[in-house]
Amino acid sequence: MNLEKALEEIGESKTKSIFFLLEIAKIAAKLLPAGSQIIANEAILFASNAFVRGSFGSKELYDFANQTNIRSLAFEEEYLQSSSEKAAIAIVVMAYYFLIWITSESEGQSVPEDVELIQDFGFIGVVKYARSNGVVDNKSLMSLIISMQE
Numbered sequence: 001m002n003l004e005k006a007l008e009e010i011g012e013s014k015t016k017s018i019f020f021l022l023e024i025a026k027i028a029a030k031l032l033p034a035g036s037q038i039i040a041n042e043a044i045l046f047a048s049n050a051f052v053r054g055s056f057g058s059k060e061l062y063d064f065a066n067q068t069n070i071r072s073l074a075f076e077e078e079y080l081q082s083s084s085e086k087a088a089i090a091i092v093v094m095a096y097y098f099l100i101w102i103t104s105e106s107e108g109q110s111v112p113e114d115v116e117l118i119q120d121f122g123f124i125g126v127v128k129y130a131r132s133n134g135v136v137d138n139k140s141l142m143s144l145i146i147s148m149q150e
Helices: 003-010 014-029 034-053 058-067 070-079 083-106 113-121 123-132 138-147
Strands: none
Touching (some): 014 034, 034 083
């Protein structure tokens, strides 16, 4: 799977895709337990700033992920009871790693091996799950995530 194929899955331009994913991640983070929520919010803020300002490269994004234990969020899934918390973890990690993926490719860098986890962990899986449950566009996908809070 390559970047262009992944972007086709949500049918938007690269810039719109990232903003869309970060907005979903902000909503999803609200569903997490307090400790995970802090990590998630730090990651989303850092990723948003990196993307908007263009002042951080893939190395900075990746280093930040390692320093703040964003990767550990992916493995907390097994300890969560509620399916909405599990989905929220997947969405936050997926959005952050997808940004690293895009940044790496745009810099001509190879994508770090563990970042490629998003192919299995979240991005395509979340979209396919939503599509198989009748969600056919990004607006509906956002509504699905919002409804998880209720």
